[in-house]
Amino acid sequence: MSKLIWKLLTKKRRSATQGIPPGKEDLAWVTNTVTLIYGQRDAVLVDTFLSEQHSKELVDWVVESGQNLTTIYVTHAHGDHFFGLKLLLDKFPSAKAIATAPVVAAIQDQIKPEYIQSVWEPRFPGQLPSQLVAPEVLEGDTFYLEGEELKVVQLGHTDTSHTTALYVPSIGLAIAGDCVYNNTHLYLAECDAAARNEWLRALAKIESLNPKAVIAGHGVLHPDNSPRHIEETRRYLRDFVASVASTSTARELYETMLSLHPDCVNPGSLWAAAKASKPS
Ligand SMILES: [Zn+2]
Numbered sequence: 001m002s003k004l005i006w007k008l009l010t011k012k013r014r015s016a017t018q019g020i021p022p023g024k025e026d027l028a029w030v031t032n033t034v035t036l037i038y039g040q041r042d043a044v045l046v047d048t049f050l051s052e053q054h055s056k057e058l059v060d061w062v063v064e065s066g067q068n069l070t071t072i073y074v075t076h077a078h079g080d081h082f083f084g085l086k087l088l089l090d091k092f093p094s095a096k097a098i099a100t101a102p103v104v105a106a107i108q109d110q111i112k113p114e115y116i117q118s119v120w121e122p123r124f125p126g127q128l129p130s131q132l133v134a135p136e137v138l139e140g141d142t143f144y145l146e147g148e149e150l151k152v153v154q155l156g157h158t159d160t161s162h163t164t165a166l167y168v169p170s171i172g173l174a175i176a177g178d179c180v181y182n183n184t185h186l187y188l189a190e191c192d193a194a195a196r197n198e199w200l201r202a203l204a205k206i207e208s209l210n211p212k213a214v215i216a217g218h219g220v221l222h223p224d225n226s227p228r229h230i231e232e233t234r235r236y237l238r239d240f241v242a243s244v245a246s247t248s249t250a251r252e253l254y255e256t257m258l259s260l261h262p263d264c265v266n267p268g269s270l271w272a273a274a275k276a277s278k279p280s
Contacts (some may be wrong), residue, residue: 002148002170002171003039003040003146003148004037004038004039004145004146004148004168004170004171005037005038005039005171006035006036006037006038006168006171006173007035007036007065008033008034008035008036008215008223008225009033009034009036009057009058009061010031010032010033010034010219010221010222010223011031011032011049011054011057011058012029012030012031012221013029013030013031013032013049013050013051013054013080014028014029014030014124015028015029015030015266015267015268015269016030016080016123016124016268016269017268017269017271017272018123018268019271020267020268020271021251021254021271024258024267027263027264027265027266027267028265028266028267028268029265029266030184030218030265030266030268030269031184031218031219031220031221031265032047032049032050032054032080032081032217032218033047033215033216033217033218033219033223034046034047034048034049034058035047035175035215036061036062036065036067037145037150037168037173038065038067038145039145039146039148040146041067041068041146042067042068042069042070042145042146043062043065043067043068043069043070043145044069044070044071044072044073044143044145044150045062045069045071045072045073045088046072046073046075046166046175046215047073047074047075047081047082047175047177047217048072048074048081048082048083048084048085048088049080049083049084050079050080050083050084050124050127050128051083051124051127051128051129052087052127052128052129052130053127054084055083055084055087055088055129056087058084058087058088059084059087059088059091062088062091062092063091069088069092069095070094070095070096070145071095071096071097071098071143071145072085072088072089072095072096072097072098072135073097073098073099073138073143073150073152073166074097074098074099074103074107074135075099075103075163075164075165075166075175075177075178075217076103076158076159076160076162076163076164076177076178077099077103077106077107077110077160077162078159078160078178079110079120079128081177081178081217082097082099082107082134082135083120083128083129083132084129085097085132085133085134085135086129086131086132086133087129089133096136097133097134097135097136098135098136098137098138098143099135099136099137099138099164100137100138100152100154100162100164101137101138102161102162103135103162103163103164104134104135104136104137106160106161106162107134107135108134111132111133111134116128116132138152141154148168148170149168149169149170150166150167150168151166151167151168151169152164152165152166152167153165153166153167153174153205153206153209155177155179155202155205155206156198156201156202157190157191157194157195157198157199157202158177158178158179158198158199158202159178159179159186159187159188159190159191159199160178160190161190161195163177163178163179163202164177165177165179165206167209167211171212172210172211172212172213173211173212173213173215174206174209174211174213174214174215174227175215176206176214176215176216176217176230177217178217178218179199179202179203179206179217179233180203180206180214180215180216180217180229180230180233181216181217181218181219181229181232181233181236182216182218182219182220182223182224182229182232183219183220183232183263183264183265184216184218184219184220184264184265184266184269185236185257185261185264185265185266185267185268185269185270185273186233186236186237186240186269186270186273187218187269187272187273188237188240188269188270188273188276188277189269189272189273189275189276190276191273191276192277193241196237196240196241199237200234200237200238203230203233203234203237206230207227207230211227212227213225213226213227214226214227214229214230216229216233218266220265236261236264239257239260239261240257240273243256243257243260244277244278247278248278249278249280250271250274250275250277250278250279250280251274253274253277253278254267254270254271254274257270257274258270
């Protein structure tokens with residue numbers, strides 16, 4: 001029997017997309033979820049948070065776990081999943097931050113000062129950690145925690161390009177990164193029709209692992225980690241594809257998707273996707 005266990009830390013933040021049409025203000029927030037997998041002594045953290053405040057709370061949470069952090073794995077190159085790296089590495093200097101080669105390359109681009117100043121700082125003024133670093137390249141697709149395998153699953157384009165999940169076969173745990181969402185509007189602004197199909201194939205790939213638990217990158221504050229969120233994410237994507245075909249303006253697409261998914265949080269993500277797929 002595996003001796004690995006896991007726990008989650010979930011933080012709520014404001015949406016990266018502002019200026020949405022009025023009417024859904026109460027849903028205008030999003031969560032990020034990080035996973036700590038641990039054994040008798042050592043731990044692996046999957047993803048970090050965006051803001052300096054949440055990153056400090058994450059450091060405290062890992063310290064309180066009493067575990068020796070050996071590795072931080074980053075699933076994909078979006079700042080809300082890796083901005084906290086430097087604060088963790090400062091606290092755990094023997095830990096290693098890793099990601100696949102294309103993710104590391106994209107992160108190196110994204111932490112350039114001009115990108116931070118033009119994209120992230122205006123959205124989260126004064127809230128980002130002052131020092132940002134990229135992970136190192138993981139060679140191969142497997143690393144270990146107390147002798148047990150952790151496998152990188154290449155997902156291609158989901159909410160951005162070259163995304164990954166991390167699968168722990170011994171406990172049937174799939175940490176889906178941003179391939180699976182829970183009750184949250186998907187971030188489809190970086191997706192054309194081909195990328196949406198790639199996302200559908202990525203969902204099938206996670207499903208084929210037959211995981212016992214699926215960690216959604218964005219979801220509710222107290223997630224149930226059910227594999228059913230794979231199918232829910234698939235349904236949302238198919239609804240979006242059908243709605244792109246049946247509407248003519250961004251506003252119409254936005255309203256159509258809201259009527260199909262009225263309770264999802266973070267309508268800003270949908271608004272960004274609607275504007276990207278139907279530029280006026
Ligand atoms: Zn994300």
